[in-house]
Amino acid sequence: MKNKAIFLDRDGVLNHEIYDYICTIEDFEVLEYQIPTLKKLYDEGYMLIIITNQGGIAKGRYTVETLASMHQVLYDKFEAQGAKITHAYFCPHHPSVSVDCDCRKPKSGMLLEAIATYNIDPSLSIMVGDKPRDVEAGNGAGVKGILIAPDEPISYEKIKEVLAS
Numbered sequence: 001m002k003n004k005a006i007f008l009d010r011d012g013v014l015n016h017e018i019y020d021y022i023c024t025i026e027d028f029e030v031l032e033y034q035i036p037t038l039k040k041l042y043d044e045g046y047m048l049i050i051i052t053n054q055g056g057i058a059k060g061r062y063t064v065e066t067l068a069s070m071h072q073v074l075y076d077k078f079e080a081q082g083a084k085i086t087h088a089y090f091c092p093h094h095p096s097v098s099v100d101c102d103c104r105k106p107k108s109g110m111l112l113e114a115i116a117t118y119n120i121d122p123s124l125s126i127m128v129g130d131k132p133r134d135v136e137a138g139n140g141a142g143v144k145g146i147l148i149a150p151d152e153p154i155s156y157e158k159i160k161e162v163l164a165s
Contacts (some may be wrong), residue, residue: 002121006041007111010052012150021056029076037156039083047086051110054096055094070139089114100101106133108140126159
């Protein structure tokens with residue numbers, strides 16, 4: 001049996017969007033109001049998987065270790081409310097300083113890797129993001145997308161509506 005997932009962009013969806021690279025743990029503010037909705041979906045059997053571009057790594061603005069510390073904050077806040085983030089996929093590349101890659105959204109490489117690794121059925125899954133490239137990356141992997149405004153609360157009803165369509 002295949003799994004189902006809620007794929008989530010990070011900046012502007014799970015943490016406050018500051019319209020620049022989040023380079024320090026002090027600037028990383030989790031949007032805790034997102035957790036109850038995502039916990040409800042987690043309780044229904046959805047894996048919670050982060051899909052995030054982190055081009056600041058390629059640009060030398062922060063390190064993989066700093067990113068791991070930020071993600072640990074997310075994991076801990078979710079687990080404290082009874083939900084678990086399965087995995088955080090990130091693209092460390094940026095087109096201005098890196099080679100072209102298949103992982104940077106709007107390409108679908110991170111989603112395709114997650115789908116293969118966790119035996120996920122794309123037709124039972126959703127990608128939530130605050131930029132068109134998030135939805136495009138989802139669609140490229142056969143996953144329906146939902147576009148929200150930066151820092152907008154995720155709507156459980158909207159997710160269920162899109163899944164049913």
